[in-house]
Amino acid sequence: MSSGDLGRDTDNPRRPGATPAGPGPTLPDAVRRGRGRRxxxxxxxxxxxxxxxxxxxxxxxxxTIERVAAIAGTSKMTIYKWWPSKGALALEGYASKVDDMLAVPDTGDIEADLTTQLLTYVRLLRDTPAGRVVAELIGEAQTDPELVKAFRRVYADPRRAVGRAALQTAQRRGQVRADVNLDTLMEQLWGACLYRLMARADLLTDDFARDLVRNVMGGVRCDRS
Structure with a gap:
């Protein structure tokens, strides 16, 4: 992409050699484009x-890339300028829809905050199409190395940063011991939810989320006996 292309929509469906986006999807509706370039x-x-x-x-x-292009009112060529594979695009599209829902609140009580966040996460995986999508993306990643890279860059690393910041704050407040490995702690919490999604989704319950936080915090809080 040239420097002149960065400020405008480079798609032009009438341009010779442009890849057609394919038939429009039934769900969801395609973007309605006005005149001019975006x-x-x-x-x-x-x-x-x-x-x-x-x-x-x-x-x-x-x-498919074709269906996304049709919905977005763009071309496959433009999509491939930014995303190297279908899986990488799917993962980033998923993250764009769920990131705001997965923030860790800060009430000053780390156990209550983790419980709130984990309940939100479990309900997202269990009660919405997001759970099926996560399972499918994990499966797709087994044969798509670009998706593995995207998963770390777009989803896992940012989610870890959010969790680590909350736990570091709890350490400074004296609610979590200073010697606790926060990476391991995060794997115990959110990794357990993913494992249950893949292995026993029928047991991915609210009580599971509450028990998980209670059990983990029982081993890492500063005031444990």
């Missing part, structure tokens, strides 16, 4: 929105 950042935002909506509506089986 800024590149708006195109990217529209693509992520289309990817996230399609993924949560129909899952990975129905997720």
């Amino acid at each position: 800024p590149a950042q708006q195109v990217r935002t529209d693509i992520l929105d289309a990817a996230g909506r399609l993924l949560l509506a129909e899952g990975m089986a129905a997720f």
Whole structure:
């Protein structure tokens, strides 16, 4: 992409050699484009929105670059400028839809805050299409190395940063022991939810989330006997 392309939508369906986006999807509705070219950042935002909506509506089986392009009102060529594979786009589209839901609150009580966050996470995995999508993305990652990289960069690392910040604050407040390995602690909490999603989704309950936080905090809090 040239420097002149960065500030505008580089798609032009009439341009010779452009890859057609394919038939329009039934779900969700395609973006309605006005006259003129969209800024590149708006195109990217529209693509992520289309990817996230399609993924949560129909899952990975129905997720194709062609359908995302049709919904976003862009071309496959433009999508491949930013995402190297279908899986990488799907993962970033998913993250764009769920990130705000997975923030860790700060009430001053780390056990209560972790319980609130884990309940939100468990309900997202159990009660919405997001759980199926996560399972499908994990499966897709086994044969898509670009998706593995994207999972770490777009989803796992940012989620770890949020969790680590909350736990470091709890350490400074004297609620979590200073010698606790926070990476291991995060794996015990959120990793357990993913394991149960994949192995025993029927047991991914609210009580499981509450018990998980209670059990883990019983081993790491400063005031344990």
